[in-house]
Amino acid sequence: MTAADVVPFARVGVIGAGAWGTALALAALRAGRDTILWAREPDAVEAMRRDGENARYLPGIPLDPALEITADLARAAAADAIMVVTPAQHLRTACTRLAPLLRPGTPVVLCAKGIELASGCLMSEAAAASLPAAPIGVLSGPTFAAEVARGLPTAVTLAIKDQPLGARIVETLGSRSFRPYLSDDVTGAQVGGAVKNVLAIACGIIQGRQLGDNARAALITRGLAEISRLGLALGARPETLMGLSGLGDLTLTCTSLQSRNTSLGRDLGEGRSLSEILGERHSVAEGVHTAAALGELAGRHGVEMPICRAIDAILNHGADIDETIASLMARPFRIEGR
Amino acid sequence: MTAADVVPFARVGVIGAGAWGTALALAALRAGRDTILWAREPDAVEAMRRDGENARYLPGIPLDPALEITADLARAAAADAIMVVTPAQHLRTACTRLAPLLRPGTPVVLCAKGIELASGCLMSEAAAASLPAAPIGVLSGPTFAAEVARGLPTAVTLAIKDQPLGARIVETLGSRSFRPYLSDDVTGAQVGGAVKNVLAIACGIIQGRQLGDNARAALITRGLAEISRLGLALGARPETLMGLSGLGDLTLTCTSLQSRNTSLGRDLGEGRSLSEILGERHSVAEGVHTAAALGELAGRHGVEMPICRAIDAILNHGADIDETIASLMARPFRIEGR
Numbered sequence: 001m002t003a004a005d006v007v008p009f010a011r012v013g014v015i016g017a018g019a020w021g022t023a024l025a026l027a028a029l030r031a032g033r034d035t036i037l038w039a040r041e042p043d044a045v046e047a048m049r050r051d052g053e054n055a056r057y058l059p060g061i062p063l064d065p066a067l068e069i070t071a072d073l074a075r076a077a078a079a080d081a082i083m084v085v086t087p088a089q090h091l092r093t094a095c096t097r098l099a100p101l102l103r104p105g106t107p108v109v110l111c112a113k114g115i116e117l118a119s120g121c122l123m124s125e126a127a128a129a130s131l132p133a134a135p136i137g138v139l140s141g142p143t144f145a146a147e148v149a150r151g152l153p154t155a156v157t158l159a160i161k162d163q164p165l166g167a168r169i170v171e172t173l174g175s176r177s178f179r180p181y182l183s184d185d186v187t188g189a190q191v192g193g194a195v196k197n198v199l200a201i202a203c204g205i206i207q208g209r210q211l212g213d214n215a216r217a218a219l220i221t222r223g224l225a226e227i228s229r230l231g232l233a234l235g236a237r238p239e240t241l242m243g244l245s246g247l248g249d250l251t252l253t254c255t256s257l258q259s260r261n262t263s264l265g266r267d268l269g270e271g272r273s274l275s276e277i278l279g280e281r282h283s284v285a286e287g288v289h290t291a292a293a294l295g296e297l298a299g300r301h302g303v304e305m306p307i308c309r310a311i312d313a314i315l316n317h318g319a320d321i322d323e324t325i326a327s328l329m330a331r332p333f334r335i336e337g338r
Numbered sequence: 339m340t341a342a343d344v345v346p347f348a349r350v351g352v353i354g355a356g357a358w359g360t361a362l363a364l365a366a367l368r369a370g371r372d373t374i375l376w377a378r379e380p381d382a383v384e385a386m387r388r389d390g391e392n393a394r395y396l397p398g399i400p401l402d403p404a405l406e407i408t409a410d411l412a413r414a415a416a417a418d419a420i421m422v423v424t425p426a427q428h429l430r431t432a433c434t435r436l437a438p439l440l441r442p443g444t445p446v447v448l449c450a451k452g453i454e455l456a457s458g459c460l461m462s463e464a465a466a467a468s469l470p471a472a473p474i475g476v477l478s479g480p481t482f483a484a485e486v487a488r489g490l491p492t493a494v495t496l497a498i499k500d501q502p503l504g505a506r507i508v509e510t511l512g513s514r515s516f517r518p519y520l521s522d523d524v525t526g527a528q529v530g531g532a533v534k535n536v537l538a539i540a541c542g543i544i545q546g547r548q549l550g551d552n553a554r555a556a557l558i559t560r561g562l563a564e565i566s567r568l569g570l571a572l573g574a575r576p577e578t579l580m581g582l583s584g585l586g587d588l589t590l591t592c593t594s595l596q597s598r599n600t601s602l603g604r605d606l607g608e609g610r611s612l613s614e615i616l617g618e619r620h621s622v623a624e625g626v627h628t629a630a631a632l633g634e635l636a637g638r639h640g641v642e643m644p645i646c647r648a649i650d651a652i653l654n655h656g657a658d659i660d661e662t663i664a665s666l667m668a669r670p671f672r673i674e675g676r
Contacts, residue, residue, distance in 0.1 A: 142555030152550035153667060155560070157674055170671050179556075179667070181674035211491055217480030217590035218493035218517075221582050228580075242566075242580060243674045244559050252555035255593040329491060329517070333508050336495055336519035336581045 008172040010034060013079030015094055017044060017069070019057035019145035021085035024111060024173075026149050028083075029064050031175040036068040038076035045071045061149045077101035081109065081172055083139070084127070088114030088286065091123055095130035102134060107165055109137040109158070113193030113249075114286050115293045120300075122190045122234075135162050137169060138189045139180070140245035142252035148178065155179040157245040159189035181244060188236030192227055192246030196253045197287030198294060198308045199223040200261035201268070203254040205314075205321060208269020219307065220254050226305040230294075233301040261287040274315060292316050306331070346510040348372060351417030353432055355382060355407070357395035357483035359423035362449060362511075364487050366421075367402050369513040374406040376414035383409045399487045415439035419447065419510055421477070422465070426452030426624065429461055433468035440472060445503055447475040447496070451531030451587075452624050453631045458638075460528045460572075473500050475507060476527045477518070478583035480590035486516065493517040495583040497527035519582060526574030530565055530584030534591045535625030536632060536646045537561035538599035541592040543652075543659060545600070546607020557645065558592050564643040568632075571639040599625040612653060630654050644669070 012028040014021050017039035025037040039045045048054050048069050052062055063069075070076055077098055086094040091112050098108070108131060110123045119126065124136050141156030148154050158173070158180035160166040170180045183189060202223065206215050224247055231241045240246060253259045257266070264285040267277045278284060291312040298305045310328055313319035350366040352359050355377035363375040377383045386392050386407050390400055401407075408414055415436055424432040429450050440446070446469055448461045457464065462474050479494030486492050496511070496518035498504040508518045521527060540561065544553050562585055569579045578584060591597045595604070602623040605615045616622060629650040636643045648666055651657035 142552050142559070144550070144552055147550040147552045150550075152552060153556070154550075154552040155556035167671075174671050176664075176667050179671065181672055183674040212482070212485040212488075213590055213594055213596070214480050214482055214485045214490060214492040217586045218491070218582060220589050221480070221580075221586035222493070224580065224585060238576070239674065242559075242562065244556060247562060247585065248555045248559035251558050251589055251593070252551055255589070256551055258551070326514075329514050333505075333512050333517065334519055336521040336577065 006167045006171045008033065009080035009168060011036070011079040012172060013076035013082045014038065014085060015073070015076060015082060015098065016085035017048070017054065017057075018085065018087070019054070020111060020143070021083070022054045022058050022063070023145040023149035024083055024085060025067055026064060027175070027178040028173055029067055030151060031173050031178065033172055034068075036070055036076045036079055038070055038073055040071070042071040045069050058146060058149050061146065073097060074101045078103070081107050081169060083109045083111050085111040088112040088123060089117060092116065092126040092130060095127045099130050102131070104133065105135070107135045107137055107160070107169060109139050109169060111139045113140060113190070114197070115194045115290055115297065117289050117293050120293055120297050122187065122194070124186050124190060135160060135165055136186070137166065138186050140189050140193045140249065142244060142248040144252070144256075144258055151177045153177050153179070155181060155244055155248070157181055157183050157189045157240065157243055159183040159186045159240070159245075161186060183240055183243070185237045185240040187234050188231055188240030189245045191231040191234060191236055192241060192249050194290055195227045195230065195294065195308065196250045197261045197285065198291045198311050199250060200253045200259050201265035201285070201287045201291070201315070202307055202311050204262040204265020204267075205269035207262070208266040209321070209325070216254065220250060223307055224250055226307055229303045230298060230301065230305060233303045260285040264288070268314070268321065287311070288315050344505045344509045346371065347418035347506060349374070349417040350510060351414035351420045352376065352423060353411070353414060353420060353436065354423035355386070355392065356423065356425070357392070358449060358481070359421070360392045360396050360401070361483040361487035362421055362423060363405055364402060365513070365516040366511055367405055368489060369511055369516065371510055372406075374408060374414045374417055376408055376411055378409070380409040383407050396484060396487050399484065411435060412439045416441070419445050419507060421447045421449050423449040426450040426461060427455060430454065430464040430468060433465045437468050440469070442471065443473070445473045445475055445498070445507060447477050447507060449477045451478060451528070452535075453532045453628055453635065455627050455631050458631055458635050460525065460532070462524050462528060473498060473503055474524065475504065476524050478527050478531045478587065480582060480586040482590070482596060489515045491515050491517070493519060493582055493586070495519055495521050495527045495578065495581055497521040497524045497578070497583075499524060521578055521581070523575045523578040525572050526569055526578030527583045529569040529572060529574055530579060530587050532628055533565045533568065533632065533646065534588045535599045535623065536629045536649050537588060538591045538597050539603035539606070539623070539625045539629070539653070540645055540649050542600040542603020542605075543607035546604040547659070547663070554592065558588060561645055562588055564645055567641045568636060568639070568643060571641045598623040602626070606652070606659065625649070626653050
């Protein structure tokens, strides 16, 4: 299929005006679409309109005046394609509110990463419960929001079962600087983004303990093997896990201190306590919760995830960091790939 | 097979006393083996003995006095297991010199990364030509030498066809801080280490052009896809390419400026010319040559490697950096995994 065959959607609605939602709205605008960004709080809408920037989440990056900003959910939901960019734990609520407002057949692209803690559900499962009739897609990949907002080159996975519809969404959002790669592996595209936050905490601990770059590279590699085992058990395809939403996102998150999870891990590795670290932060790093949820999910599917389990033990069950590292290192020598 | 069944070799000979050879000798010593390190120049042997360090390649890291250092190749070759750690382009010569000195059946583990430029051969192919009777293994992975020398945690792939022999080598070299994962995929274990230097130059260019971390993560992901395509065409197994010698080494090299290839790319990305950069350096970054050799190898096997080809065009055929990046970004939107 070539671009000439594919008609983009004219109007994109972005639900959620955090850093990532705002950046995606700017990307859609840059791709040439009419774009409407919905923020929950009228004050936030007012501030963005007045300041011409999202001062709270993306300070210093001007908002194109062509971007429509609203607190009216029905107005945003009337667009031809919807991107839901609320935090992972609020996704189900957002979809429930959207359900009566969407026109039949409107595609809904989920852009939050994580596992729903109350249910252990992937984002697509949580959304499908509220939006049983809507075609559900997932957008995931190595994406610092500020870079996307600035128009720096970025590639993501766009996964949806209906491939002709997926091609339209790719054409709707894609530009020279923002490049979606189409996939039909909706499950696979969500596993990396959920698990990577736990592994990022592990990488941060390695950094805080000054264990070196070799150890971090080994951890990323063995961590990707854990993502793969879980993904395959859930029905994902290997190439998705080795792609932008898996390997790509893992690499980005684990090699940058821009990640809240990595910096939390570093603080832990430097010897500070979790309660002390969390006490100083406005937001909880997603990986703290995901580690607990993953233990349950991995157990249910009989998947071995020793690194994720170790991080859960450190974060949520008072395990000692040095003893945990020592016991990971003392495992018997193994065959690669197992 | 458990460690209890496997008898390590008593004595390890390391051929080549650069940073990596010296570090591997220290790792073997730390694993409890009698270890002998061979350096080509008697002056270098003298200096290491006198200074208690390898001041030229690993300054500041003390050499354990138990390490035997020699310029007598026959003495090192009399060990029970041999590691060859010469530069890639000198490997064939080193093996030719070793051939008459080895006892029959002595395993030879190749630790150099690259492609032999004159022949397009992998290291194992170049070695086998000189050592047709020796069991040939390959050691590769994410390894900064200084970290291994200091005993920081490191994991590598150890690939050899004869798996019981491989288990003995793993037991010989393995310790709590240095962990070899056994594989029988000798070809696969060499592909990542060869190609990564070219991709590291690409990552450096992205950094020099200030294109951001998203772009680098996408490049690592799409670059690993190129490694995989080439590896599979050469007969490698996917899990090797996704393991320590593939993904692991690629991640380490591409996310650190310790790599000569990355820093060369950064200088190029900042607008300096290749001749100017190379004029200031003592050693050529391996990726400059590998880029040319890879073009030939990929062509022969009908493998598509657009990023590696683009780097070859920039380095060796005068292509403009911005035009090359623009044409990579202007490729049509694609299906992930293809």
